[in-house]
């Protein structure tokens with residue numbers, strides 16, 4: 001609409017205009033759009049006030065109801081019924097695809113996301129990566145990109161030698177089967193305690209990892225078992241969150257693919273020896289990137305380099321993003337720099353998408369010795385809280401369990417996404433589950449409420465838009481902005497823009513709902529039903545883009 005209005009205005013403006021010049025006034029009495037004329041005064045050698053006067057006087061256009069010149073601004077009031085009627089038609093015709101674009105032109109974006117470490121609990125950080133990565137993927141798809149979601153499992157490294165040793169010495173198969181991650185974590189912690197007394201254990205651990213690297217069948221079989229037990233546990237979380245991946249190639253996958261990369265670094269003269277280790281020096285403002293330890297073992301960075309090169313070969317991405325916590329920023333700057341030094345022109349397409357911590361009472365929620373926050377339990381707590389709300393408010397609801405899951409999980413996802421990802425967020429189940437305020441349940445509840453009006457309205461026929469009141473106009477303006485919101489949030493890789501938008505639209509709908517009797521005013525009913533139907537389409541789509549479900553009843 002901004003673009004159309006701009007075209008319209010252009011005919012009456014003495015200077016070329018662009019979209020950034022048009023503002024959206026905060027107060028409705030100042031119009032729907034405003035053109036400040038101050039920047040033109042110098043060129044035209046006229047006062048902003050008289051420029052505004054001239055433009056306002058001459059404007060005549062079907063989209064524009066009236067234009068007022070006020071203190072150097074042209075305040076534009078749009079033709080509400082015309083805009084509303086064409087917008088509602090568009091939304092109902094395009095339905096779910098309203099707001100889609102082909103900006104991505106089918107280019108591939110790989111998204112490295114979630115990536116938990118086996119035999120360790122799925123942490124709050126991994127939750128953020130999963131939820132943010134998933135929403136970014138949905139946003140990019142909506143804008144015409146192809147995405148590849150890669151779960152780069154942390155399944156390799158010297159720690160697994162230690163775990164194998166610990167298991168061989170005091171592990172119990174049944175215990176692992178019953179509670180894999182808890183048991184393996186306990187073994188790992190015990191190993192560390194014992195190794196503090198007895199250093200020879202560390203040697204045994206190293207030897208066990210060497211055996212694993214060399215493909216010793218017994219070591220491999222155990223490692224494989226730990227991995228599949230861990231993945232089974234992670235899968236339950238992914239099922240609850242409704243997240244799927246296109247690849248599970250983790251660190252171990254690159255075990256036998258690193259040598260050629262190390263050779264290449266060597267041939268390009270980039271490897272330097274430093275205390276027996278091999279590093280790539282990155283200049284004065286960055287520590288060198290470690291490629292091989294003195295005992296010949298490869299590192300996290302070696303595997304990431306190899307994986308990046310492999311992904312470029314496999315997927316020919318236009319962009320490769322890594323949704324990983326702030327604390328790994330240096331790692332990503334370093335390995336991107338190494339790729340640049342290797343003359344990979346595409347290294348510029350590598351992007352770390354960092355995020356902050358989840359805090360509980362201001363402190364990091366993390367894995368402490370012995371006492372761990374199990375994410376699956378957190379999710380289940382959220383679901384049972386949602387369940388008790390349903391029992392209290394709507395005990396006759398069908399599919400209570402399914403809806404409790406939709407609300408509980410949705411609440412967690414929404415509270416994660418509603419703030420810019422770089423911020424730390426405070427984790428409070430009670431707050432995020434409230435049906436008032438900026439919460440997932442609030443948006444879902446609004447969606448359900450709108451649907452209930454639609455259910456009660458019965459069949460509605462064709463409609464004409466006569467007069468659009470202020471409540472309705474707020475909804476229309478919001479619906480109209482959806483395509484720009486989608487493009488903006490995809491460009492910024494920022495789901496919080498969508499989350500805030502969903503709250504705004506829900507608020508506009510709720511003031512309308514609280515003030516207008518839709519079902520009793522038969523003259524306006526058909527048009528209003530179309531407005532409500534359009535609102536449900538967009539609310540559902542906004543929630544979908546966040547990775548949430550929209551319950552028709554709750």
Ligand code: ARG
Pocket residue numbers: 112115116117152153154304322324
């Ligand atoms: N497994 C790592 C961790 O838990 C995250 C991996 C992130 N992805 C990557 N390509 N380095 O810290």
